[in-house]
Amino acid sequence: MVAALSCFVNAYPEPGLVTGNVNPVADPTLCKDDAGTYWLFSTAPGIEIRTSTDRTAWTLIGVVWPDGASWTDVYTGTTNGNLWAPDCTYLDGQFYVSTGMAHPYPAIFFAKSTTGEPGSWTNEGLVTSTVTGDTYNAIDPNLIIVGDVWWLSLGSFWDGIMGEPTGKPTGTTVTHLAENSANGDEMEASVIWQNGSFFYLFTSWGLCCEGTSSTYMIRVGRSTEYNGDYVDANGVSLLDGGGTIVLEAHDDVIGPGGQDLMTDVDGTVIVYHYYTSAGTLLGINLVDFSTGWPVSILFD
């Protein structure tokens, strides 16, 4: 009887145990280097860097740009302003980290390093930007590599999620991937993730950064092509407000979002931030794709 009833409980897993300096952590992205060390980058002036050998105990080791990132000042409208929602890819011994900023000018920059250490990074410059009058914001980059194609999903808060060719753009054309116009276009933090024959577009809906008033939740759609069309589990297009919930507020977890995914030895890992009365915390869970739709689960 108890077992039968539990089927009707909306059971999201607790975030996995993390220790060390993990409050606050906003908009985390995760890489693992060839030595097996985990590298977590997150929103901050200069972009914060945390490392871990076990994905549980984290040490804040510094920032990507210890001497500031003056080339971003015109975009952030301040000196050494917040660099938002970084995205990390580790490929052939090289870290690639991109980051966005929006006030007063939305822009995405990227940087490279072979060690990941604070101060070891080279500025690879502007990837893409948007200006007043554009319908979307160039923020929240996420790189997916499909064969020879490097593709960046980005945006946006306004007008949803876009995608375009990258390292450096080969053109100005963007593909509209998702939009949430019924809810004030509150959608950002995209991740495109391949599993089996599908590409999955994860997004954060709602508002971040409002403490326990944050309304972030993680939603997903899928497509057989990385550039769409994405539909949710009910067949609703992500351009028409579709999006199947992967993780939302539950128990004492408020506003989970700002997510990234990474392949690890025990499965596909999702990292995100969430809010409690204690602050802005780092969440890590596994994601099970075996039904064809991602389900967040707790690791051992």
Ligand SMILES: *[C@@H]1O[C@H](CO)[C@@H](O)[C@H](O)[C@H]1NC(C)=O
């Ligand atoms: C796809 O998802 C399944 C089920 O979660 C997992 O076993 C498999 O390793 C995943 N494949 C890739 C390429 O990530």
